[in-house]
Amino acid sequence: MLIDKERLARYRRGESPYLPGDFIWSLAAIAFLIVGALVMYSLVSKSPLATCLFPDAGVERLAKPASAKSGPLSITVTSVKVGKQMTTLDLKAANSSNDTITMPLLAAQLGVPGYATLPSETCRAQWNPEEVAPKAELIGSIGFRGTVPPETKKLTLSFTDVFTGSGLRSISVEITLT
Numbered sequence: 001m002l003i004d005k006e007r008l009a010r011y012r013r014g015e016s017p018y019l020p021g022d023f024i025w026s027l028a029a030i031a032f033l034i035v036g037a038l039v040m041y042s043l044v045s046k047s048p049l050a051t052c053l054f055p056d057a058g059v060e061r062l063a064k065p066a067s068a069k070s071g072p073l074s075i076t077v078t079s080v081k082v083g084k085q086m087t088t089l090d091l092k093a094a095n096s097s098n099d100t101i102t103m104p105l106l107a108a109q110l111g112v113p114g115y116a117t118l119p120s121e122t123c124r125a126q127w128n129p130e131e132v133a134p135k136a137e138l139i140g141s142i143g144f145r146g147t148v149p150p151e152t153k154k155l156t157l158s159f160t161d162v163f164t165g166s167g168l169r170s171i172s173v174e175i176t177l178t
Contacts, residue, residue: 099165
């Protein structure tokens with residue numbers, strides 16, 4: 001191992017032979033290795049991390065736009081894309097009241113009859129700020145962890161907890177697939 005003169009001089013004075021920058025470079029190398037390992041794991045697995053880092057565009061399956069209304073809130077689903085690991089819905093929420101309506105992302109779920117209820121995935125959502133202003137619309141998309149079997153022709157999008165000026169509500173939209 002080669003030792004430069006500065007390190008040798010430090011060692012002879014009883015000081016650490018390591019220079020201040022050595023530690024930073026060591027941390028950077030370790031971080032690089034960890035990130036590389038996570039990316040490789042994601043590439044070969046069906047982990048949620050893989051779904052977030054490498055999204056699958058999916059295939060459009062919506063037969064026609066679907067809508068539902070609950071009090072002052074109406075929701076319209078404009079797209080359903082089914083991928084290998086994720087199902088993504090594009091939707092529009094409209095508020096006809098004079099109060100803000102809050103639709104938490106984690107209260108969204110996608111029911112697949114005879115199969116499962118898919119939970120929403122925060123890393124693949126464009127549903128921010130989760131609030132629909134008075135007399136306004138919120139347009140975005142929500143990803144659900146899991147896929148929809150090809151033979152499935154109906155889905156149910158539900159928001160189990162919707163906070164309005166008049167209290168707690170829920171809303172569900174029946175969706176027809178191709």
